[in-house]
Amino acid sequence: MPAQKHIRNFAIIAHIDHGKSTLADRLIEACGGLSKREMKAQVLDSMDIERERGITIKAQTVRLDYQAKDGESYALNLIDTPGHVDFSYEVNRSLAACEGSLLVVDASQGVEAQTLANVYQALENNHEIITVLNKIDLPAAEPQRVRRQIEDVIGLDAADAIEVSAKTGQGIDRILEALVERLPAPAGKTEAPLRALLVDSWYDAYLGIVILVRVVDGYLKKGMKISMMAAGTQHLVEQVGVFRPKPQTVGQLGPGEVGFFTAAIKEVAQTRVGDTVTEAKRPTAEALPGFKPAQAVVFCGLFPVDADDYNHLRESLQRLRLNDASFTYQAETSAALGVGFRCGFLGMLHLEIIRERLQREFDLDLITTAPSVIYQIEMTNGQTIELHNPADMPEAVKIVQISEPWIDATILVPDEYLGAILKLCQDRRGRQQQLTYAGRRAMLVYHLPLNEVVYDFYDRLKSVSSGYASFDYTHHGYEPGDLVKLKILVNGEPVDALSMLVHRQHAASRGRVLCKRLKDLIPRMLFKIPIQAAIGGKIIARETIAALRKDVTAKCYGGDVTRKRKLLEKQKAGKKRMRTFGKVEIPNDAFVAALKMGED
């Protein structure tokens, strides 16, 4: 067990794709954490989805043994964090477990929105920050310009920023030395009762429920009876260990160390991230401040394509939540889609990832309904209710006022795209707060309603800026808005799964776009199908899908029978998998695809 003066805990933070995970690879390699055979690119991104998408979703911890130039040997504890804004809560709790951060900035890209957001979080956690200019091997790297930018935009001294290439390994040794020299060692009390921060917990097929902790004071030992202060539960510690990056058991974790323990705990949901772990028989007097749990901000319905899969979906959600408590779910009934679940997510990427994992790991076919935010509705009876699902909206006469969540968005974008970005924000009801320049890059702060951002704002932002704009946001609070429920009727019948709340001024254009989209998505039938958008009883947009006029095979003889029959069977099976609304079949992906306001 290392003494505290030989421990350094740090998080690697950066904008998405600036090379955090690749840098972690080099650090692991340099310290001999894995053999050559075990090494692969972004080795810490272990989930299939992470590897496929090339992004980090879950923060990962690794203990490195480093022989420093001063002749001493150090235990470096690295936490690789995700860059995407949806997972900023992962960054937040990782920071709470460390004394310092490695701020990685892509030297060919410069400071981006999440660079800023993450630096501010690190500073709030009183972190010592070591700045690293990565991708120095790229011809497009401009370290001098980026240094200036770091000073101008962030206000950090970039004089001793380290130039490295996580690809070639150049500069890695200098990072390791800087960690030892520049980061403070932890300063926990060895004699005090155990006080440890519950950083994360997840389900592991071999270990069961694993709890990641940062020990602040005292010791965590195998066989110890611990108590979780906020949860009020007690458990017997079964194993104590560290990740290097493979789990390795140790006798105990002392002050300043980051590691894991297991105990007979059944569900991840029973453990509260941010809770304080202490010894049951000698508890600490003062709990750690902890941090706010991640809050779901985007909600959508998930329904099984095959209604018989409802139980399977419920069990799958339970199982997935065992391993990842970052989403919420609650049974929901839709007139159109039957029984399913209303699920809450941290953002659209998070939604996509959870949905994909359900489909993939649990072999489910799902219908996803329009994502929505939480509205607050003030009722005439004096109550205020939270609306998670537009389908549940009370009658207009019972509503005094509807409030919606707003965010503060920070957008960094090269000059030449500023016009397009301003227009986009304006179209989404944004209110400009700030516009400053750092060289040829504009930094915009906008006040925006979350419901305008939730669905495709990020995609649009990327597309109007050719990928150069970056975006981050923080929640701002609720504001009353002139919001109405937009209903969609297919063949005269309302489809609740397609209804949404929109601002009154946008209702007509949104309705038109939606009707047009659906017209392209719904296959033609033997009769014509009217598609209408309505507010209350008033139709505000309409399209008609013409009846199918000709669809018949010209040649069908003895040799064609098998093929034709198989086609018929396939079409029939496909039809069974579509939901019928007022005699019309709506393909499952139409529910989400219809809402991509995209290129209109």
Place this chain on the structure above:
Amino acid sequence: MSRPVSRPVNNVGSHRKVKPSPIAVYVHWPFCESKCPYCDFNIHVREAVDADAFTAAYLKELDHFAELVSGATCTSIFFGGGTPSLMPASAVAAIIERILKRWPAADLPEITLEANPTSVEASRFRDYRQAGVNRLSVGVQSLRDESLKMLGRGHDAAEARRAMHLALEIFARVNFDLIYARPGQTTTEWQGELEEVLGYGAGHLSLYQLTIERGTAFYAAQKRGELVVPDEDTALALYDLTQNVTTRAGLPAYEISNHARAGEECRHNLNYWNGGAYIGIGPGAHGRFGGFGAAPWLASSLPRSPERWLKAVDKADWGVGDLIRLSSRQRALEILMMGLRLASGIDKARFAAAAGVPVEEILSAAATARAAESQLLENHQDRIVVTPKGRRVLDRLLVEIVA
């Protein structure tokens, strides 16, 4: 799924006195002089074909199937392709003779052969008639030179006309195949061409809307945007015009694409649409037989490659393809989708006899009622008929009404 055939499926003749079941025989000749860009049939272009070897193989395979399906009586024979008019007449004669020996017919069966208009000679047609062919189907495709060129045909309009005259002169029963709804075709143009064809006085016409099949040269050209077929409205107008013109001329459609004077319908093809049994021999040929007593219906299909097929027959007496048992639902589906192509529709009693289940069993009652309400079909006591309006959208209608 391929397994050797050991047990005959229709060996009832010697035990019980039953009316011998009728069977149709299809013979596939897989060779053509060149491949037409729209065609997705199992056809192959070869420098030379060993006609004797193939003939011997057809005879062998016939014997094999005759053992499997014995006690039946042949009601029709069809030489299709490919281009069967490339077969030596002697081969055609030997095959007909063998079929009639294995499945003796009380009345002379209908025997059709498909002929391409490319360099036909009167003597050749006469030889086929001599061999027993009593119905000729000529692949005219068009009477317009530009269209024939566009369709990649090896003949021009003059050659087509000569073949038509000759066919009518030599055979009592003649069919002409035409392809319409061609790129850029107008209703006026098609009417002129169709009326000219009708003027020849053949008793039967197969009029096909050009279909762009996957894997053909036309499919690729369409993908590249180099081939544009008429849009839905034009195709529909051409189809409707075809119905009107042929009806007026006394050859109304008795099936989606087939028109005949009363009594001139193709018996062989009617057997397919009515769910009858048939044997298919030759590369890529399909068959449907069985259903005698409790025996299941089988679907046979043979290897598509002529060389592979030939080799297999040499070794195993048949092409060693697939013999698959059809479930009762599969069988019923096939009879339904084939039967509803006919203007006369499905005779419910005949359906029940052929499929082993009443037709109502595979129909959604609600969807069928809805379709009837929309005048897409008529559900009578004894038969189900798709209306002319319904026939235009038959493929989709089937998806709707099947339970």
